[in-house]
Amino acid sequence: MPKEQTIISTFPSMTKAEAAKTSLANAGLTDSSIKRSSRFGVSTDDELDSAISSAETLTGLTLFSANTSKESKAAERVLMGADPSVSGFSMSGNPLAGGHAFTLVVFAPPNRVDEAVTIIKQNGGEV
Structure with missing residues (x-):
C-alpha cells in the first residue's frame, strides 16, 4: 500500500469544510473526513x-x-x-486546536499534498 500523508485543517464553518471536502473529492482526493470539535463532547447529527x-x-x-x-x-x-x-x-x-470548530482531515499521496493544501486554502481552511 502506498504511503499517504495526513493533512489536518480547520474551518470556521461546516459549510466551508464541506465545500473543501467536495473540491478535494472532485480532484480525486476522496479519503477525508470532517469532525466538529468542542470542549464539551458534543457530536454532529444531521x-x-x-x-x-x-x-x-x-x-x-x-x-x-x-x-x-x-x-x-x-x-x-x-x-x-x-x-x-x-x-x-x-x-x-x-x-480549540486551530481556533475553529470544524476540522477536515485528508489523506493524500506525497506528490499531491501541495495540491490538497491549495484546495483547502481556496475554500477558507487553515492548514
Whole structure:
C-alpha cells in the first residue's frame, strides 16, 4: 500500500469544510473526513441538529448539542450555554486546536499534498 500523508485543517464553518471536502473529492482526493470539535463532547447529527429540531435549546444551533440528554447532563448543558460561540461573539479564536470548530482531515499521496493544501486554502481552511 502506498504511503499517504495526513493533512489536518480547520474551518470556521461546516459549510466551508464541506465545500473543501467536495473540491478535494472532485480532484480525486476522496479519503477525508470532517469532525466538529468542542470542549464539551458534543457530536454532529444531521437529523437532530437541524434548525427546526434544535431550536428548543440554547446551544442546539451553535454547538450541535440537540442530542445531549436534558436530564443526565444538566451541568454540561449550562457550560455549553456559556460558550462564546453561542452568543455569536466568537467566530474564531475559540480555545480549540486551530481556533475553529470544524476540522477536515485528508489523506493524500506525497506528490499531491501541495495540491490538497491549495484546495483547502481556496475554500477558507487553515492548514
